[in-house]
Amino acid sequence: VGFLRPTGAVFKYWELTLKEAKVLGAKFILIQLPKSFKESEESFANAEKFFARIDRDEFEIAVELRGWSEEGIKKFVREFDLIDVADPVVRKPLHRKRINYYRLHGSYQRGRIIYKHKYSEKELREIVKKVKKWDEEESYIYFNNAYMCDDAKRFIQILAS
Missing domain, CATH: 3.30.750 (Transcription Regulator spoIIAA)
Structure with a gap:
């Protein structure tokens, strides 16, 4: 803005x-x-x-x-x-009120975001662990990478298991 x-x-x-x-x-x-x-x-x-x-x-x-x-x-x-x-891969939210909002952009190399990154099963499981640990009343997770739909579907499956 x-x-x-x-x-x-x-x-x-x-x-x-x-x-x-x-x-x-x-x-x-x-x-x-x-x-x-x-x-x-x-x-x-x-x-x-x-x-x-x-x-x-x-x-x-x-x-x-x-x-x-x-x-x-x-x-x-x-x-x-x-x-x-x-980004839960990078850091924990610093002020959350009652809502957590996470954005996953991909991987990071030399200070640059690599949007073409596809999250591995291991990475998604680690993110699920962190998000559950930092849980508040509401949590929103937004994948903003090239594989966002596939990564989000796999994330939901891991979260539900």
């Missing part, structure tokens, strides 16, 4: 997102910020103005911060009352 800058365009797109979330019957809205949204005073200042002005309605807001320090993520999600979106 435009680096959360408090501009008319950003607020317009937030209102459109809110409207669509209502139509879809969503429980929460994901704000996925790019790696170029750096951990800085400017980012915190923009976020403070953004979250102070928006209407959250009944929605929880989940945020995916990339390349931030653990301390920076903790501060951000707590200060603005957000759900921390985490």
Whole structure:
């Protein structure tokens, strides 16, 4: 959402997102910020103005911060009352409220995400273990890799066994 800058365009797109979330019957809205949204005073200042002005309605807001320090993520999600979106392969969520939201993008090589990664049976079983261990009232797992449908189906089978 435009680096959360408090501009008319950003607020317009937030209102459109809110409207669509209502139509879809969503429980929460994901704000996925790019790696170029750096951990800085400017980012915190923009976020403070953004979250102070928006209407959250009944929605929880989940945020995916990339390349931030653990301390920076903790501060951000707590200060603005957000759900921390985490890849369970990489780390445990830092602020979960009553909902866990996981995104699995693939494997990581030299700081880059490899979306063409297909999760092995062993990897999926490890993820299931972690997710069950960190269980909250609700957990959402979103596969965002090239094999997302196949990986999600196998994940559900492992979860059910």
